[in-house]
Amino acid sequence: MFPSLPAFADPAHSGETLFVPHHLSLRDHDWALICARAGVGFQSPTDDAATVIRRLSGARHVIAESLHAAIIADAFRVPWTAVSVTAGFNTFKWADWAESLQMPAPVARPFFAPLRRALTLWRAAGLARPTPSPYPDHRKRRRHPSARYMLAAWAVADLRRAARGPFTLSDTKHLHAAQIRFRAMLDTVQRDYGGA
Template sequence: MKPYYWESQHGNFGDDLNLWLWDFLLPGFRDVHPETLLVGVGTVLNRVLLPEDGKKLVIGSGFGYGSLPDMSNADDWDIRSVRGPLTAGKVGIAEEFGVIDPAVMVADMPEFQGLGKVHRRSFVPHWESASAGVWPAVCDVVGLNYIDPRGEAKDVIRQIAHSELIVAESMHGAILADAFRVPWIAVTTSESINSFKWNDWAQTLGVSYRPRHVPVSTRAEARMKGARFWGREFDARDPQPEDPNQRAIDGETLVAIREPRQTSLRTAAKQLLAAPSAFALWQASRAEPQLSRDTALNSRKQRFLEVIEGVRRDYL
């Protein structure tokens, strides 16, 4: 069996953790059923992302972008659980199949136990914001630890666990924070952030998605997202492609990605232009955080382990 994950061209820890999480949850799964694709963590129930042929075993995946694949053939699709009730409704299965995002199980792995607190407050942007914005500089201004979601997945997760509070534009930043019992605050920089997938997960734990708005930090970020920057409106590409890797990234953004070094004068200028972002992010970091109830999280994790036990019985 082979795990599927969506591979961002720039890196995204919430998808990359598929490379090792399933070895913890289903030891030996790689050695059986070579014809089966394990479709796990991520918003990947998308006709463009998944192959049409071959059997797919779905454990905790979500819908949120593009259109669903044709999942009518039971010989090709074994759906054991999905991320939440909204995905279950889209797929046309009972709400009880919307168990939880499997990423919460990372907190049970031995290597992530006993992690002490190092950072008082941390910010985890969406990977698109990290690619086009100047969020490390913004975080320096307002005293937040910056966590790059494009970093090595285990390092990103440890930084989340090491934090006393997480400000998250990245959904998996909030999911992992909640799993490690770290209070979190949701923010959003534009309408390009997918609220469907956030609400899908939130409803499984009885929390709510009420993101605080933080302006984009650069013109390149505004162009990428179709947002406003210093009074100027930028048009988003419409419609957006179903594969997130095909989203338009303009030349200015590519320069920022490929040439991260900046002169001190240019850095100072960008920090000045990002002042509204800094103020809003500072305000957000002082807002009332959320955290699901221990009983809600433990109940969902137990239901997910029952799903895993069924997969183990039938496949291993």
């Protein structure tokens, strides 16, 4: 529905490829620095909504861990690709949205695949044991400085791969049909609950 709003009707096209992480991934990495090294624009999902929408609508491509970034990009007909940075990537929500537009559920490209494979093998061999934190109310995970550099290097490589595509767009006729259904629902809500 955003493209039909006057504030977003004529987006300025930057031609950049943007990465939008899920808000839960923000605290784990310096995404602005990683994106700069990968040659990809960074957009925090926690910025002002109008700013986020304008940047997404003017992008050439969107690399999205944030489902909302993919939804907005698709509405503005900006090709996107899904990536999974954390294990918390919600495939059900992505599949539900994709089904509403009659497209196959996107398969998210996993970031840090070598690390994930190594951890799986280490756990299976009984070599990786979680160490309890001495701080009962900790929120930020502690990492050895060399681990941060290694993760950043993998993230740069993963972003560069994602920026090469392939990218996805829903079929325009299915998008328009979904928009018509949504407008009809809004009209019903306004009629039933809008007051006299």
